[in-house]
Amino acid sequence: MSDAITAINLKRLIEAAASTIAAHADELTALDQAIGDGDHGYNMKRGFDALLGEADTLSAKPLPDALKAAGTKLVMTVGGASGPLFGTFLMALGKELPAEPSRVDFATAFGKAVDAVAARGKSEAGQKTMLDVLYPVRDALVAGKSGAEIATVAAHAADATVPMKAIRGRASFLGDRSIGHMDAGARSVSLLVATVAQTLGETA
Secondary structure, three states, X not given: OOOEOOOOOHHHHHHHHHXXXXXXXXXXXXXXXXXXXXXXXXXXXXXXXXXXXXXXXXXXXOHHXXXXXXXXXXXHHOOOOHHHHHHHHHHHHHHHOOOOOXXXXXXXXXXXXXXXXXXXXXXXXXXXXXXXXXXXXXXXXXXXXXXXXXXXXXXXXXXXXXXXXXXXXXXXXXXXXXXXXXXXXXXXXXXXXXXHHHHHHHHO
């Protein structure tokens, strides 16, 4: 990712993200069936399919406005706990970004968006949630790591949720039985981070 990230092809990003979620919907649902409500993958697919249907409209907006609109759409269409959390992330990211963000601007806004997710979910790192990927990704962005490096950080962070005991969310009701399973939200975030990193790398 170059210092200037104003030339983002938002339509291409939406298409790539929707494709990734669709390809992994069964996997994400299987992960969620083990320790959650069992609907995460299909809920996420519904939300990203909705974004795909509005890709032209969203990509015509300034980046901050597009992100806020995309976040609102996810809140409305994903359902469950994931909709408000993923939607909050995008809405907060759009709120914090200037119209023509630099990489430093993006890293700062990303961090604030992660904090917004933590506040919305009343959670923190170490509780076996999507935050256990979002915070390491934030740190990697702040450190100036490459897209490929950030994707690796995200993948390792998702793997690291397997031995954790769930403290927040539906999985927390299982107590020790939640140990040994990857958090579905963490996996979703890692997949999306890798997709964004690859897509930005291709279009840089």
